[in-house]
Amino acid sequence: MKISDIQFGMLRVPLKTPFKTALRTVEQVEDIVVMVRTDDGHVGYGSAPATAVITGDTHGSIMDAVRHYISPRLIGQDIANLNRVTHLVQGAMEKNSSAKAAVEIAVYDLWGQLYGAPLYKLLGGGDPVVTTDITISVDYIDKMVADSIDAVERGFESLKIKVGKDIGVDIERTRAIHAAVEGRALLRLDANQGWTAKQAVYALQTLEDAGVKLELVEQPVKAYDLEGLRYVTERVHTPVMADESVFGPMEVIELIRMRAADIVNIKLMKTGGISNAVRIADICGMHGIECMIGCMLESSIGVAAAVHLAVAKADVITKVDLDGPSLCQYDPVTGGVIFNESEITVTDAPGLGIREIRGLVAVADDKAA
Numbered sequence: 049m050k051i052s053d054i055q056f057g058m059l060r061v062p063l064k065t066p067f068k069t070a071l072r073t074v075e076q077v078e079d080i081v082v083m084v085r086t087d088d089g090h091v092g093y094g095s096a097p098a099t100a101v102i103t104g105d106t107h108g109s110i111m112d113a114v115r116h117y118i119s120p121r122l123i124g125q126d127i128a129n130l131n132r133v134t135h136l137v138q139g140a141m142e143k144n145s146s147a148k149a150a151v152e153i154a155v156y157d158l159w160g161q162l163y164g165a166p167l168y169k170l171l172g173g174g175d176p177v178v179t180t181d182i183t184i185s186v187d188y189i190d191k192m193v194a195d196s197i198d199a200v201e202r203g204f205e206s207l208k209i210k211v212g213k214d215i216g217v218d219i220e221r222t223r224a225i226h227a228a229v230e231g232r233a234l235l236r237l238d239a240n241q242g243w244t245a246k247q248a249v250y251a252l253q254t255l256e257d258a259g260v261k262l263e264l265v266e267q268p269v270k271a272y273d274l275e276g277l278r279y280v281t282e283r284v285h286t287p288v289m290a291d292e293s294v295f296g297p298m299e300v301i302e303l304i305r306m307r308a309a310d311i312v313n314i315k316l317m318k319t320g321g322i323s324n325a326v327r328i329a330d331i332c333g334m335h336g337i338e339c340m341i342g343c344m345l346e347s348s349i350g351v352a353a354a355v356h357l358a359v360a361k362a363d364v365i366t367k368v369d370l371d372g373p374s375l376c377q378y379d380p381v382t383g384g385v386i387f388n389e390s391e392i393t394v395t396d397a398p399g400l401g402i403r404e405i406r407g408l409v410a411v412a413d414d415k416a417a
């Protein structure tokens with residue numbers, strides 16, 4: 049099974065409600081879909097959103113990276129040599145993690161198809177169901193409380209509450225949601241870099257003193273501020289999770305060396321795909337550090353790959369934030385992973401199991417090769 053061609057499509061899916069964080073507001077998912085074709089007629093699917101404020105990647109940069117740097121190295125490569133192929137993807141250029149992720153996801157899809165096995169089984173197997181949280185966008189307090197109650201009534205047992213806009217209002221937001229859901233859901237805060245280290249300690253200690261128990265706080269300070277992250281981790285009882293501060297394995301090793309956080313958020317769009325995500329899970333497992341598997345605001349194509357990884361690495365990946373598809377008005381993908389609110393189930397279809405993607409629009413000059 050040799051790679052013969054790589055093509056693109058654009059997939060847009062409207063959200064149920066705007067997605068708002070300290071970094072951005074988005075009204076629809078917009079993914080570049082990568083289709084890797086082989087000489088024996090198979091196609092592997094991958095995708096990447098343009099999360100420029102986090103990864104630096106745009107739709108244009110994703111397509112340019114695949115077209116001019118990654119694709120020329122892959123044409124003619126045999127999918128059976130998975131490690132060689134992923135090595136070529138990772139070494140094609142610096143950064144551009146979303147482009148690398150989209151291609152790697154498609155390659156792993158083909159690897160599963162080659163052996164007629166679902167990806168999670170090739171990655172080690174596991175129980176085929178995972179439970180995700182759901183994001184509560186940062187907004188007026190009443191709106192966030194209403195969204196939280198609605199999510200709990202829909203069966204979500206963990207809420208990922210977006211904060212990081214205004215420290216005083218963030219404390220009030222969290223207290224109001226805590227009071228409204230009355231222990232019916234775990235509360236995770238994600239400040240998306242919106243606080244200083246001192247603000248974070250103040251906010252978290254205030255909430256702790258008020259009896260607001262949080263499962264964790266995600267990325268309280270700027271991505272580059274590892275000292276600040278450690279400052280917070282050392283001063284609060286609430287477990288601190290690194291998200292934007294860590295992309296690949298080397299950054300995770302440094303984070304662990306510094307003891308800067310308690311938990312690591314693995315996202316395929318940061319790691320450049322599955323090969324480095326597996327490495328991170330293994331590094332964290334060796335050091336007794338728990339991981340969350342997260343996603344960007346993206347469609348069920350890329351998230352499906354993250355679900356397979358979560359199933360196979362459930363010993364280390366103990367927390368799941370794969371709610372991208374749940375935030376969409378519909379799932380354009382047929383086959384593969386089944387997203388049903390908080391419950392996500394992998395099937396035993398080969399690879400990712402994707403049979404059809406509705407609404408995929410061709411992009412001009414779509415040939416990556």
Ligand SMILES: C[C@H](N)C(=O)N[C@H](CCC(=O)O)C(=O)O
Nearest residue numbers: 099183342343344345369371372
């Ligand atoms: C969608 C997911 N629950 C989430 O919140 N991810 C964000 C970044 C998503 C984005 O801006 O596209 C995060 O964990 O920071």
Ligand SMILES: [Mg+2]
Nearest residue numbers: 238266267291
């Ligand atoms: Mg985050």
